[in-house]
Amino acid sequence: MSAGPSPLEQFAIKRLVDIHIGGLDVSITNSSVFMLLAIALITIFLTLGMRQQAMVPGRWQSMVELSYEFVAKMVRDNVGSEGMRYFPFVFTLFMFILFCNLLGMVPFSFTVTSHIIVTFAMAIVVFLGVTIIGFIRHGTHFLKLFVPDGVPIFLLPLLVVIELLSYLTRPISLSVRLFANMMAGHTMLKVFGGFVVALGILAGWAPLAFVVALTGLEIGIAILQAYVFAILSCIYLNDAINLHH
Amino acid sequence: MDPNAAKLIGAGLATIALAGVGIGIGNIFGSYVSGALRNPAAAAKVFPNVLLGFALTEAIALFALVIAMLELFVF
Numbered sequence: 001m002s003a004g005p006s007p008l009e010q011f012a013i014k015r016l017v018d019i020h021i022g023g024l025d026v027s028i029t030n031s032s033v034f035m036l037l038a039i040a041l042i043t044i045f046l047t048l049g050m051r052q053q054a055m056v057p058g059r060w061q062s063m064v065e066l067s068y069e070f071v072a073k074m075v076r077d078n079v080g081s082e083g084m085r086y087f088p089f090v091f092t093l094f095m096f097i098l099f100c101n102l103l104g105m106v107p108f109s110f111t112v113t114s115h116i117i118v119t120f121a122m123a124i125v126v127f128l129g130v131t132i133i134g135f136i137r138h139g140t141h142f143l144k145l146f147v148p149d150g151v152p153i154f155l156l157p158l159l160v161v162i163e164l165l166s167y168l169t170r171p172i173s174l175s176v177r178l179f180a181n182m183m184a185g186h187t188m189l190k191v192f193g194g195f196v197v198a199l200g201i202l203a204g205w206a207p208l209a210f211v212v213a214l215t216g217l218e219i220g221i222a223i224l225q226a227y228v229f230a231i232l233s234c235i236y237l238n239d240a241i242n243l244h245h
Numbered sequence: 246m247d248p249n250a251a252k253l254i255g256a257g258l259a260t261i262a263l264a265g266v267g268i269g270i271g272n273i274f275g276s277y278v279s280g281a282l283r284n285p286a287a288a289a290k291v292f293p294n295v296l297l298g299f300a301l302t303e304a305i306a307l308f309a310l311v312i313a314m315l316e317l318f319v320f
Contacts, residue, residue, distance in 0.1 A: 176311060
């Protein structure tokens with residue numbers, strides 16, 4: 001459709017090392033390299049930050065404590081003290097998405113979370129986990145989640161269907177939200193970067209200023225989306241642990 | 246009709262969703278500002294919720310983008 005490199009080219013998955021085990025393709029791609037990089041960076045950030053365990057934390061250690069307390073407060077506020085059992089999972093989820101998003105903001109890098117299969121895998125794990133936890137804790141009473149209180153009886157068949165549908169679309173909305181945010185943001189940056197090149201040295205400054213502002217916005221979005229994914233996981237967990245309706 | 250033209254028209258129609266999202270985001274920040282002016286002491290406490298609401302609303306716009314992309318590139 002358009003001349004020149006496509007703005008979607010940055011999302012291409014390239015095979016770096018070909019590995020086939022049986023019929024399974026487990027090649028190392030740029031996507032898996034950046035996932036491993038994110039995990040390595042998180043491990044370095046957390047373990048080296050807590051190496052000294054000082055009573056009065058230094059800069060690095062207070063950053064680690066800040067991220068820990070931020071997620072811990074989020075879980076405690078939204079799920080309650082019972083939910084702290086699932087805090088390690090939410091913390092892992094938050095840190096992984098945060099680091100993947102922020103790694104994607106480094107020029108010429110690859111954004112792992114801009115692929116729906118990655119975000120959908122995380123969302124379906126949250127969804128299945130929450131459903132299983134709900135059924136284990138409440139048995140068949142968990143189905144009361146779909147029956148709102150104080151509703152006239154003739155409206156009930158309609159509302160149960162709506163509640164059930166909104167429950168079943170949770171993994172889709174959770175994954176598409178993260179994936180679309182990342183993909184749209186990076187595509188937009190690339191498009192405006194193309195404007196800078198196309199307009200040249202005379203008029204290219206205006207889109208360049210815009211790209212700088214957009215980069216700031218995208219870093220904000222990267223942090224915000226990790227927060228949103230984690231807090232929505234907490235809210236879903238809360239539904240399963242403290243049955244409200 | 247030329248299927249390619251239909252594709253482009255469909256992708257364009259998908260952007261109508263932006264009208265609703267514009268109303269939504271304007272509503273969120275408008276309500277936040279008017280609330281913050283009435284009670285500035287409570288403003289800092291609700292700001293995380295404002296950001297959460299903003300992110301959730303913005304996601305709706307991106308669902309429309311995904312549909313536009315599907316129409317353009319998949320079919």
